[in-house]
Amino acid sequence: MMVSGLAIVLGLVQVAQAALSKEEMVKLLATIDDRQTNGGDYKTLAYIEQKQHGKDDLLYEAVVYRRDADDKLMILFLKPKAEAGKGYLRLDKNLFMYDPSVGKWERRTERERIGGTGSQRNDFDESRLAIEFDPAYVAEEKLGKFAVHHLKLTAKPGVDVAYPVVELWIDPASGNALKQQERALSGKLMRTVYWPAWNKVFSPSKGADVYYPKEIRIFDEIEKGTSTTVVLQKVDLSALDPNIFTKAWLESKSR
Amino acid sequence: MTGSASLRLLAVLALRNLWTHRAKSLVVGALMALGTFLLVLGNSLLASVEVGMERSITGSIAGHMQVYDKHAKDELALFGGGMMASDDIGQISSFAPVKAALKDLPDVQAVVPMGITMATVALPGELELTLTRMREATHQGDATSRTRLFAQVLQIVAQMKKDTQHTLSLTSDVARVEQDVAIFDHVTAPEFTLFLERTPLEALEYLDTKLAPLAGDGRTAYMRVLGTDLDQFTKEFDRFVLIEGQLVPQGKSGMLLSRRYRDEFLKNPVARDLDKLYDAVVVQGHRLAYDAKLRDQARRLPAQYARITYDVSAEAAAKLEAALKAELKLPDANLADLMKAFLTIDDNNLAARHAFFEAQIVPNIREYTAEIGKPLTLRSFTKSGYLKAVNVPIYGVFDFKGLESSDLAGGQNLIDLPTFRELFGAMSEAQRAELAAVKARVATRDVGRDDAEAALFGDAADIQGVQAQAAVGFDEFSGEALGDIKKAAEAATADRRFTAVDIDNGLVLTAAVVLKSRDRLVPALQAVQGALDQAKLELKVVDWQKAAGLVGQVIWVIRGILYVAIGIIFLVALFIIHNSMVIATIDRTSELGTMRAIGAQRLFVVTMFIAETLVLGLIAGIVGSALAGLFVGYLGQVGLSAGGVDVLVFVFSGPRLYPSVSLMHQLAGVATIVVVSLIATFYPALLANSVPPVVAMQAKE
Numbered sequence: 001m002m003v004s005g006l007a008i009v010l011g012l013v014q015v016a017q018a019a020l021s022k023e024e025m026v027k028l029l030a031t032i033d034d035r036q037t038n039g040g041d042y043k044t045l046a047y048i049e050q051k052q053h054g055k056d057d058l059l060y061e062a063v064v065y066r067r068d069a070d071d072k073l074m075i076l077f078l079k080p081k082a083e084a085g086k087g088y089l090r091l092d093k094n095l096f097m098y099d100p101s102v103g104k105w106e107r108r109t110e111r112e113r114i115g116g117t118g119s120q121r122n123d124f125d126e127s128r129l130a131i132e133f134d135p136a137y138v139a140e141e142k143l144g145k146f147a148v149h150h151l152k153l154t155a156k157p158g159v160d161v162a163y164p165v166v167e168l169w170i171d172p173a174s175g176n177a178l179k180q181q182e183r184a185l186s187g188k189l190m191r192t193v194y195w196p197a198w199n200k201v202f203s204p205s206k207g208a209d210v211y212y213p214k215e216i217r218i219f220d221e222i223e224k225g226t227s228t229t230v231v232l233q234k235v236d237l238s239a240l241d242p243n244i245f246t247k248a249w250l251e252s253k254s255r
Numbered sequence: 256m257t258g259s260a261s262l263r264l265l266a267v268l269a270l271r272n273l274w275t276h277r278a279k280s281l282v283v284g285a286l287m288a289l290g291t292f293l294l295v296l297g298n299s300l301l302a303s304v305e306v307g308m309e310r311s312i313t314g315s316i317a318g319h320m321q322v323y324d325k326h327a328k329d330e331l332a333l334f335g336g337g338m339m340a341s342d343d344i345g346q347i348s349s350f351a352p353v354k355a356a357l358k359d360l361p362d363v364q365a366v367v368p369m370g371i372t373m374a375t376v377a378l379p380g381e382l383e384l385t386l387t388r389m390r391e392a393t394h395q396g397d398a399t400s401r402t403r404l405f406a407q408v409l410q411i412v413a414q415m416k417k418d419t420q421h422t423l424s425l426t427s428d429v430a431r432v433e434q435d436v437a438i439f440d441h442v443t444a445p446e447f448t449l450f451l452e453r454t455p456l457e458a459l460e461y462l463d464t465k466l467a468p469l470a471g472d473g474r475t476a477y478m479r480v481l482g483t484d485l486d487q488f489t490k491e492f493d494r495f496v497l498i499e500g501q502l503v504p505q506g507k508s509g510m511l512l513s514r515r516y517r518d519e520f521l522k523n524p525v526a527r528d529l530d531k532l533y534d535a536v537v538v539q540g541h542r543l544a545y546d547a548k549l550r551d552q553a554r555r556l557p558a559q560y561a562r563i564t565y566d567v568s569a570e571a572a573a574k575l576e577a578a579l580k581a582e583l584k585l586p587d588a589n590l591a592d593l594m595k596a597f598l599t600i601d602d603n604n605l606a607a608r609h610a611f612f613e614a615q616i617v618p619n620i621r622e623y624t625a626e627i628g629k630p631l632t633l634r635s636f637t638k639s640g641y642l643k644a645v646n647v648p649i650y651g652v653f654d655f656k657g658l659e660s661s662d663l664a665g666g667q668n669l670i671d672l673p674t675f676r677e678l679f680g681a682m683s684e685a686q687r688a689e690l691a692a693v694k695a696r697v698a699t700r701d702v703g704r705d706d707a708e709a710a711l712f713g714d715a716a717d718i719q720g721v722q723a724q725a726a727v728g729f730d731e732f733s734g735e736a737l738g739d740i741k742k743a744a745e746a747a748t749a750d751r752r753f754t755a756v757d758i759d760n761g762l763v764l765t766a767a768v769v770l771k772s773r774d775r776l777v778p779a780l781q782a783v784q785g786a787l788d789q790a791k792l793e794l795k796v797v798d799w800q801k802a803a804g805l806v807g808q809v810i811w812v813i814r815g816i817l818y819v820a821i822g823i824i825f826l827v828a829l830f831i832i833h834n835s836m837v838i839a840t841i842d843r844t845s846e847l848g849t850m851r852a853i854g855a856q857r858l859f860v861v862t863m864f865i866a867e868t869l870v871l872g873l874i875a876g877i878v879g880s881a882l883a884g885l886f887v888g889y890l891g892q893v894g895l896s897a898g899g900v901d902v903l904v905f906v907f908s909g910p911r912l913y914p915s916v917s918l919m920h921q922l923a924g925v926a927t928i929v930v931v932s933l934i935a936t937f938y939p940a941l942l943a944n945s946v947p948p949v950v951a952m953q954a955k956e
Binding site for chain 2: 039045047052054057061076078079081082084092094100101102105106107173178192194199227229233234237238246247248251253
């Protein structure tokens with residue numbers, strides 16, 4: 001009896017030690033955001049591959065352009081040839097898709113499946129967790145062989161996000177996000193995302209490192225058996241064309 | 256007694272007995288006549304429905320048979336049973352071998368390649384569309400058109416501002432509404448016009464990103480498209496009739512829109528709903544006052560006023576406002592309020608409002624999103640799941656004759672086969688090789704969902720070691736990338752052409768087989784399957800009824816219901832006849848005994864009973880059959896209404912079925928009732944047969 005009582009007390013102490021305060025969680029999220037943000041421009045070459053049960057794999061090579069200071073993003077497909085020139089452009093709260101084979105822009109939603117894969121705009125964009133979500137501590141848990149913080153994030157009122165509830169697993173030692181589960185308002189699990197490894201590159205404009213996931217694994221929880229892998233092959237932090245984040249720029253590439 | 260004398264005696268006795276028990280005979284006879292009537296009527300209707308349905312299915316898109324993948328996961332269902340686009344009916348990698356195997360068979364008239372997929376058509380709102388047109392005009396250097404279109408934007412903004420001011424009095428989020436008003440003010444200020452003239456693309460960017468989101472979303476329409484050899488299709492399918500525009504020239508990419516689809520999905524929603532109400536109230540005579548569904552449709556109309564006010568140009572808006580003021584006698588109202596008042600309809604004003612709408616409003620709006628002569632952008636999720644978009648020029652609008660009001664038939668739109676292949680995502684070997692090369696270069700490892708965490712965060716994982724990388728400058732447009740982008744863009748404006756060889760040497764989902772004579776369906780089915788097997792093609796053939804899917808089975812359902820109903824009637828008739836005859840036998844025991852005593856043989860007694868039923872059955876059968884013949888003849892003149900039920904319109908091959916009766920059905924009806932009567936008489940006859948002469952004597956004593 002004495003032993004089990006002691007065990008409970010020790011367990012509570014352990015939980016109390018592991019649990020983070022609201023401020024600590026917000027700080028942790030802000031750190032994750034800040035590490036991935038660059039002061040200047042950002043460009044990466046991404047490989048996107050989706051596997052689907054009973055269907056051909058979807059493969060793309062695309063360039064992702066970001067100007068975090070202005071919250072701008074563009075994804076331009078380069079391969080395969082048949083898809084070259086297709087692109088997504090995020091301006092303010094608008095996400096536009098351009099298809100040069102029909103010469104038209106189309107407004108898309110936050111949940112747009114990029115190129116029909118399981119990846120979405122926010123998988124490529126700057127991280128805005130601390131700005132868009134309120135965190136709550138769930139528990140300290142095991143993820144594989146690692147002990148991690150499990151947080152539940154709820155979208156702040158009036159903020160336009162793809163999923164209103166996000167659960168996040170963070171490595172306490174490195175502060176890296178490792179796993180994310182996204183839920184619809186009903187609580188239904190929609191996607192599970194893993195970031196198994198992180199890279200960093202020094203940014204002269206920021207005066208610090210910019211973190212980026214080496215690889216992103218996305219599992220569709222609705223269409224079981226569908227998974228998407230994103231590999232960020234190389235990152236370039238050189239200044240981009242000042243007018244790059246415009247419809248005109250993307251159109252000009254095909255004219 | 257001679258045979259003929261016996262027969263005469265039997266007939267006289269039968270008629271005498273029927274007359275003696277005339278009340279019973281009348282009831283039993285009426286029941287028999289009703290059964291015959293229903294049997295003849297039902298069979299006549301079924302035969303007519305079957306012919307109508309066959310005409311609908313074979314003459315619209317199916318042909319007499321369809322050939323498709325023998326190993327398909329799902330069964331072919333051209334008209335539903337699930338959307339064909341989502342059904343997995345396999346594919347035929349090349350049409351040429353199928354054509355070669357079948358075209359020379361003696362019963363085959365034509366083999367038509369086909370493929371159906373679901374596409375979407377974006378239906379942007381009026382503002383979004385106007386901005387797109389302004390962008391196109393800017394790219395073409397057409398400043399005049401851009402200025403004219405901007406005037407329309409200003410007209411829309413003026414309407415939006417008025418609506419927002421109304422919202423201001425209702426909302427709690429005043430700051431947000433004020434933000435919107437600031438955007439409206441910025442756009443309508445003279446400085447913005449100058450901004451547009453100086454840097455049009457920048458000004459358009461502002462309109463796209465700041466103004467357009469305030470106008471609400473557009474719509475997306477799903478479109479079922481049938482890719483085929485259009486030239487051959489229009490010749491071989493006799494229900495096809497072009498009603499507007501022209502056929503797609505041979506070898507050119509193009510589309511023919513179904514009129515039914517265009518009216519339902521691509522028409523201005525106000526024009527469409529007003530047309531529907533006009534048709535229901537003025538043409539068909541329904542009343543809004545008594546029909547809650549129609550009343551609900553009418554109630555929703557005024558809320559859609561912006562579909563008109565946003566769509567008219569600034570000059571047209573001024574003229575329309577004046578005309579509406581005069582029409583409605585509301586001299587002080589603005590255009591939005593006038594339009595709302597105009598669209599508030601009732602039974603009395605509907606005809607006049609519809610006439611005004613057609614004369615004054617339709618010429619000033621975009622009545623249809625898709626116009627003949629202009630390209631329509633179709634988007635489709637390919638077999639692999641990525642979104643493919645293609646611009647297809649619209650050449651004409653068609654109907655399937657007799658099926659003008661059927662959604663089942665009208666849901667099909669026709670495109671050329673190469674365009675279908677693009678939308679379907681048919682991949683060439685070169686494309687597969689390209690993907691394989693990219694995949695091999697990156698070489699990701701497979702990780703399954705179930706063991707993802709063990710694989711990614713197991714013993715071998717190092718999550719804390721963030722690798723420092725050197726920033727690598729790269730030029731994404733070196734190499735072929737830019738050229739590939741330009742090639743994709745050229746596809747948008749290219750006049751795409753193809754040859755008959757291109758049609759044959761490529762993927763299709765099915766092949767329709769049209770026969771020289773429908774009467775040869777059964778042997779032709781065997782011949783076609785034999786030819787496919789001989790050519791070692793892993794394909795199967797099904798007749799039109801199976802190929803149609805659920806709708807093809809409707810005939811079996813109708814037949815089942817009819818036969819069950821007739822079966823019940825005949826069972827009741829059988830039971831009543833049987834009981835009547837048993838009672839008659841018991842009533843006539845003494846008479847039968849007497850007959851036996853004075854020398855009547857057992858066979859004579861049995862035959863007398865059978866003759867009695869036979870006479871009644873024949874009379875009732877002939878009367879029932881004749882009445883059914885008259886009734887079917889009448890229906891053949893006036894037609895049997897499908898009541899607007901889509902499946903019935905389809906199986907009737909039109910809004911009314913005009914049935915006909917055949918002598919074969921009438922004779923079959925009479926024969927059936929006679930057989931039923933004889934079965935019912937069997938036991939009473941045996942009972943009568945067993946009455947001994949002594950019974951008569953006992954009765955006398």
